Amino acid sequence: xxxxxxxxxxxxxxxxxxxxxxxxxxxxxxxxxxxxxxxxxxxxxxxxxxxxxxxxxxxxxxxxxxxxxxxxxxxxxxxxxxxxxxxxxxxxxxxxxxxxxxxxxxxxxxxxxxxx
Amino acid sequence: xxxxxxxxxxxxxxxxxxxxxxxxxxxxxxxxxxxxxxxxxxxxxxxxxxxxxxxxxxxxxxxxxxxxxxxxxxxxxxxxxxxxxxxxxxxxxxxxxxxxxxxxxxxxxxxxx
Numbered sequence: 001x002x003x004x005x006x007x008x009x010x011x012x013x014x015x016x017x018x019x020x021x022x023x024x025x026x027x028x029x030x031x032x033x034x035x036x037x038x039x040x041x042x043x044x045x046x047x048x049x050x051x052x053x054x055x056x057x058x059x060x061x062x063x064x065x066x067x068x069x070x071x072x073x074x075x076x077x078x079x080x081x082x083x084x085x086x087x088x089x090x091x092x093x094x095x096x097x098x099x100x101x102x103x104x105x106x107x108x109x110x111x112x113x114x115x116x
Numbered sequence: 117x118x119x120x121x122x123x124x125x126x127x128x129x130x131x132x133x134x135x136x137x138x139x140x141x142x143x144x145x146x147x148x149x150x151x152x153x154x155x156x157x158x159x160x161x162x163x164x165x166x167x168x169x170x171x172x173x174x175x176x177x178x179x180x181x182x183x184x185x186x187x188x189x190x191x192x193x194x195x196x197x198x199x200x201x202x203x204x205x206x207x208x209x210x211x212x213x214x215x216x217x218x219x220x221x222x223x224x225x226x227x228x229x
Contacts, residue, residue, distance in 0.1 A: 092159070
């Protein structure tokens with residue numbers, strides 16, 4: 001496997017369910033990101049992990065809980081979601097160094113989440 | 117200050133024509149301007165990027181034009197092909213910090229035969 005892999009591709013969950021999204025990167029990167037993509041809106045950055053440490057939380061509601069056990073894996077735990085949380089959730093990775101020119105983001109194909 | 121405005125929302129171009137997508141930004145501290153291309157069912161992928169020290173960057177049929185004084189930049193796709201049909205996102209950031217990458221709302225480009 002190469003690149004950034006996200007599972008599942010599609011997820012339908014009720015508002016009282018608990019589910020998790022999984023992301024795995026095989027690029028040797030040390031920064032990982034969760035983005036939310038909704039129609040006609042800019043991609044919204046949710047969380048950033050650099051070297052397994054969370055460095056950014058973009059005012060995301062607590063019903064979204066990220067976990068980064070190592071630099072290759074990233075999870076997004078979901079509980080008591082709302083219908084407006086329905087969207088495409090994208091994982092991305094990049095190479096984060098102290099001083100570099102921007103390392104491009106490598107995105108997975110996303111998980112299409114529907115909250116009923 | 118962090119917003120990046122992108123237009124048009126959708127664009128239809130005939131095969132062989134020039135596709136032009138425009139973006140404008142507010143924050144003068146931005147110094148890195150990438151374009152991402154997204155095909156249906158796929159995640160976005162970096163297409164081309166520019167720093168503000170040059171006014172133009174060309175890679176194959178894709179060119180970024182940058183106007184620092186107007187705080188605008190645009191993507192030109194020459195000799196547009198049906199395979200270019202995708203959604204294009206402009207973005208802006210600082211040279212150190214992907215976590216500050218601000219995206220536009222996207223342009224759905226359709227190339228018709």
